[in-house]
Amino acid sequence: MKKTTIKDIAKLAGVSKATVSRVLNGSKYVSPEAYNRVMKVIEKTGYKPSSIARSLVNKKTKVIGVLITDISNPFYSELVKGIVEVANVYDYNILLCNSFNEFKKEVEFLEILSNKEVDGIIFMTKGVTDEHRNFLRSFKKPVVTVNRKVKEFKIPNVDIDNFKAGYDATEHLIKLNHKRIAIIRAAETDETAGVERFEGYKKALDDYKVPFDNRLVMEGDFKAKSGYKAMEKFLRLENPPTAVFCVNDEMACGVIKCVVENGLNVPEDVSVVGFDDIPLASLFIPSLTTIKQPIYDMGAVAMRLVYKLIKGEKIDKEDYILPHKLVIRQSTKKRN
Amino acid sequence: MKKTTIKDIAKLAGVSKATVSRVLNGSKYVSPEAYNRVMKVIEKTGYKPSSIARSLVNKKTKVIGVLITDISNPFYSELVKGIVEVANVYDYNILLCNSFNEFKKEVEFLEILSNKEVDGIIFMTKGVTDEHRNFLRSFKKPVVTVNRKVKEFKIPNVDIDNFKAGYDATEHLIKLNHKRIAIIRAAETDETAGVERFEGYKKALDDYKVPFDNRLVMEGDFKAKSGYKAMEKFLRLENPPTAVFCVNDEMACGVIKCVVENGLNVPEDVSVVGFDDIPLASLFIPSLTTIKQPIYDMGAVAMRLVYKLIKGEKIDKEDYILPHKLVIRQSTKKRN
DNA sequence: TTGTATGCGTTATCAC
DNA sequence: GTGATAACGCATACAA
Numbered sequence: 001m002k003k004t005t006i007k008d009i010a011k012l013a014g015v016s017k018a019t020v021s022r023v024l025n026g027s028k029y030v031s032p033e034a035y036n037r038v039m040k041v042i043e044k045t046g047y048k049p050s051s052i053a054r055s056l057v058n059k060k061t062k063v064i065g066v067l068i069t070d071i072s073n074p075f076y077s078e079l080v081k082g083i084v085e086v087a088n089v090y091d092y093n094i095l096l097c098n099s100f101n102e103f104k105k106e107v108e109f110l111e112i113l114s115n116k117e118v119d120g121i122i123f124m125t126k127g128v129t130d131e132h133r134n135f136l137r138s139f140k141k142p143v144v145t146v147n148r149k150v151k152e153f154k155i156p157n158v159d160i161d162n163f164k165a166g167y168d169a170t171e172h173l174i175k176l177n178h179k180r181i182a183i184i185r186a187a188e189t190d191e192t193a194g195v196e197r198f199e200g201y202k203k204a205l206d207d208y209k210v211p212f213d214n215r216l217v218m219e220g221d222f223k224a225k226s227g228y229k230a231m232e233k234f235l236r237l238e239n240p241p242t243a244v245f246c247v248n249d250e251m252a253c254g255v256i257k258c259v260v261e262n263g264l265n266v267p268e269d270v271s272v273v274g275f276d277d278i279p280l281a282s283l284f285i286p287s288l289t290t291i292k293q294p295i296y297d298m299g300a301v302a303m304r305l306v307y308k309l310i311k312g313e314k315i316d317k318e319d320y321i322l323p324h325k326l327v328i329r330q331s332t333k334k335r336n
Numbered sequence: 337m338k339k340t341t342i343k344d345i346a347k348l349a350g351v352s353k354a355t356v357s358r359v360l361n362g363s364k365y366v367s368p369e370a371y372n373r374v375m376k377v378i379e380k381t382g383y384k385p386s387s388i389a390r391s392l393v394n395k396k397t398k399v400i401g402v403l404i405t406d407i408s409n410p411f412y413s414e415l416v417k418g419i420v421e422v423a424n425v426y427d428y429n430i431l432l433c434n435s436f437n438e439f440k441k442e443v444e445f446l447e448i449l450s451n452k453e454v455d456g457i458i459f460m461t462k463g464v465t466d467e468h469r470n471f472l473r474s475f476k477k478p479v480v481t482v483n484r485k486v487k488e489f490k491i492p493n494v495d496i497d498n499f500k501a502g503y504d505a506t507e508h509l510i511k512l513n514h515k516r517i518a519i520i521r522a523a524e525t526d527e528t529a530g531v532e533r534f535e536g537y538k539k540a541l542d543d544y545k546v547p548f549d550n551r552l553v554m555e556g557d558f559k560a561k562s563g564y565k566a567m568e569k570f571l572r573l574e575n576p577p578t579a580v581f582c583v584n585d586e587m588a589c590g591v592i593k594c595v596v597e598n599g600l601n602v603p604e605d606v607s608v609v610g611f612d613d614i615p616l617a618s619l620f621i622p623s624l625t626t627i628k629q630p631i632y633d634m635g636a637v638a639m640r641l642v643y644k645l646i647k648g649e650k651i652d653k654e655d656y657i658l659p660h661k662l663v664i665r666q667s668t669k670k671r672n
Numbered sequence: 673t674t675g676t677a678t679g680c681g682t683t684a685t686c687a688c
Numbered sequence: 689g690t691g692a693t694a695a696c697g698c699a700t701a702c703a704a
Contacts, residue, residue: 005697016675021699029673046474048451052391053697056680061388063431063452071420072615077413084407084434088441093448095399096432098420105424112429115384116399138382224619253619260621279408283560283589285596285621341681352691357683365689389681392696 004047013041024049055117064306065113067097067106067123073222074278075248075295076124079146082299083122090307092119099126107131114139120306124148127191142309144302147193149319156315158302160324162193165291166200166247168326169273172289173243174208176271177335181205182216182241184230184251197247197275216241220251227254235262242270242335249274249281252288256331267333277327286330294322340383349377360385391453400642401449403433403442403459409558410614411584411631412460415482418635419458426643428455435462443467450475456642460484463527478645480638483529485655492651494638496660498529501627502536502583504662505609508625509579510544512607513671517541518552518577520566520587533583533611552577556587563590571598578606578671585610585617588624592667603669613663622666630658 006024010017015034022030023038041047055061064087068076084094095118097109106125110132113121120142125132128150136143136153145157173181185198198217205212215237220226227246231254234240246252252274256266266272266286274281277292301320309315342360346353351370358366359374377383391397400423404412420430431454433445442461446468449457456478461468464486472479472489481493509517521534534553541548551573554566563582567590570576582588588610592602602608602622610617613628637656645651 003697006699007697017698018675018700019673022674025699031673034674048447050392050453050697051451052388052397052453053680054699055388056386056392056682056697057699059680066432070417071407072410072413072417074408074410074413077408077410080432081406081408081434084432085436088434093452094432096402096416096420096430098417098424100421111384115387116429117386117388224615250619257619257621279560280616280619283586283593283616285593339681342683343681353682354684354691354693355689358690361683367689370689386681389696390683392681392698393683395696 003050004045006047006049009038009041009045009047012045013037059117060119061117062091063093063095063116063118064303065095065097065109065116065118065121065123067099067109067113067121067125069099069101069124069126071096071098074250074280075276075293078278078295079124079299082296082301083303084299086300086303086307090303092303092307101126103127103129103131107135110135110139119310120144122146122302122306142306144305144309146298146302148191154318156305156309156318156320158298158305158320158322159193160293160298161321162196163200163203165275165293165324166197166245167204168200168324169197169245169275169291170201170204171208172326172328172332173245173271173273174204174210176243176332178241178243178271179210179335180213180216180239180241180243181210182218182234182244184218184220184227184244184246184255186247187219187221201245220246220248222248222251224250224254224257227251228258229254231255231258235259235264240270243272243332244270245273245275247275249276249278249288249290252290252331253280253284256284256286256288267331271332271335273332281327282329284331289329289332290327292325292327294324298322339386340381342383342385345374345377345381345383348381349373395453396455397453398427399429399431399452399454400639401431401433401445401452401454401457401459403435403445403449403457403461405435405437405460405462407432407434410586410616411612411629414614414631415460415635418632418637419639422636422639422643426639428639428643437462439463439465439467443471446471446475455646456480458482458638458642478642480641480645482634482638484527490654492641492645492654492656494634494641494656494658495529496629496634497657498532499536499539501611501629501660502533502581503540504536504660505533505581505611505627506537506540507544508662508664508668509581509607509609510540510546512579512668514577514579514607515546515671516549516552516575516577516579517546518554518570518580520554520556520563520580520582520591522583523555523557537581556582556584558584558587560586560590560593563587564594565590567591567594571595571600576606579608579668580606581609581611583611585612585614585624585626588626588667589616589620592620592622592624602667607668607671609668617663618665620667625665625668626663628661628663630660634658
């Protein structure tokens with residue numbers, strides 16, 4: 001039993017394929033009688049037109065490619081949630097690619113998305129290599145990035161003001177009277193926003209005349225364990241920090257875990273600030289003071305942007321900076 | 337500038353479309369000279385065949401539809417990760433549908449996946465209504481479920497032994513000398529595995545002659561907040577539980593949060609067992625004693641199953657039960 | 673308003 | 689080995 005096609009419908013309804021196609025696409029040039037006959041047959045057979053065939057002629061797939069590094073990372077899963085919800089509103093579906101943090105796979109996936117003829121791409125890659133740029137040069141459909149500015153390309157990027165956010169987090173700690181404020185930042189090689197957050201941190205220290213100490217800077221990989229390990233080293237310092245700013249929440253949890261397992265307390269002995277405000281942040285004990293990123297909204301905005309671009313609307317600006325917010329919870333406290 | 341097609345390659349290489357197609361598909365009936373000429377042109381132009389057109393003739397899209405309720409739920413994001421990793425190995429891509437826990441959307445998405453002509457579907461829906469069944473009756477391609485047995489259909493289901501797991505968790509608490517063991521279970525209307533876990537709980541109580549008390553049973557929605565609220569009620573009991581078994585980790589964290597905020601301690605005053613072993617479980621303070629589900633593997637196995645089915649291999653059994661494991665951490669303790 | 677014919681970019685079936 | 693040519697399922701320009 002083959003799948004029913006437009007041809008079958010036409011035959012059953014006693015009209016031509018063209019007419020069926022017309023009712024399918026809501027053309028007004030079709031008589032009520034023909035319309036009804038066709039509709040009846042469609043209902044009876046449960047016929048649904050093949051979107052493959054449609055795509056071939058329309059050059060549109062109604063699919064958006066989404067490329068991320070790790071779907072099991074709460075930040076990305078929340079982002080994807082924002083993307084899919086808006087995509088569904090516009091009748092688009094999501095082809096999900098998970099690069100597992102490998103540059104090579106990222107470029108491969110971009111190629112695949114291109115071959116699959118997705119109507120647009122949203123990506124948050126590990127970084128942007130020349131190969132990424134080569135791809136983008138030849139890819140003619142809408143692309144939007146989140147959290148990653150691709151220099152020299154006028155690709156819209158959805159982000160927050162990471163510099164300011166890093167500044168805000170640090171300033172919060174400074175105002176709580178902390179003098180030795182450590183930071184667990186992103187790797188220097190990481191083209192991620194973590195770097196700008198570090199710049200904000202330095203600026204805040206500078207503005208408030210808090211001396212910058214290189215020993216209070218460690219790199220992390222955004223996983224809890226790296227926060228834990230960094231904190232272990234901080235604690236071994238002859239003069240350990242009384243506050244730690246982590247450029248994401250998971251590392252902050254790792255830091256707290258380390259502090260607690262070393263017989264100290266958060267926030268009594270060490271104040272900790274995270275970044276992102278993933279669900280875990282408010283659930284953790286102590287709950288995390290953190291910089292809230294509107295993650296879901298960022299996904300939603302990105303999706304709306306690709307949609308607009310697909311519809312041919314002009315996008316006036318390249319940077320879509322969403323508001324962040326310092327959320328003060330239990331992990332930070334005034335130092336005596 | 338139009339996209340280069342097989343026709344262009346043929347012209348540039350001075351051969352026919354058929355020959356180009358042959359080199360593309362690795363046919364051996366093509367002379368080395370022709371092969372080289374074609375390959376050279378392909379390289380130079382960076383030509384990639386349209387998978388849309390291919391799909392139309394092959395009736396294969398190399399896409400698997402994945403339907404879940406909530407990608408931001410760590411359980412599902414980990415599961416999806418397992419799915420995509422294996423899918424990539426087999427050169428398949430994932431069309432992700434997020435039902436946001438609405439029955440109606442679930443069925444809609446199934447229809448969409450069908451129209452998009454995905455080669456197979458993996459789904460973990462909220463439940464299975466008659467409409468789901470109707471769809472499955474007419475859908476002729478491979479379907480695999482995770483964590484949800486569709487009765488009366490011989491659809492492979494990947495799962496753990498939820499009854500046994502619920503038993504194990506409860507037994508652990510009983511052996512720690514707890515007599516008043518509460519459970520936060522899934523709603524009775526929920527067709528989810530949470531129900532079987534409850535059965536396991538009851539059986540364990542029965543086997544060990546621990547009296548079952550209906551007041552120690554609450555329903556949760558798998559979110560932390562519902563665990564928190566349930567625990568509030570338990571604490572108001574004249575004779576509160578000394579141990580709580582939650583059918584997922586997030587509710588367990590909510591329970592602990594509630595206990596702590598009421599001036600009590602975990603595990604000293606109340607022991608708590610979770611379920612799933614999501615990353616949060618080991619990170620939490622205190623770290624969670626929980627039933628570890630091999631979530632990633634479940635995704636991987638499900639994907640391998642659809643792949644086999646697509647390849648026409650016969651699947652001998654319907655139930656793929658993966659091993660679970662009781663992981664004892666800090667949230668449970670012997671009662672004096 | 674309707675039907676015919678053509679094309680979308682491939683693969684597959686033929687002859688040659 | 690290779691090249692026409694007919695599908696695949698749909699949309700659409702053109703005729704009628």
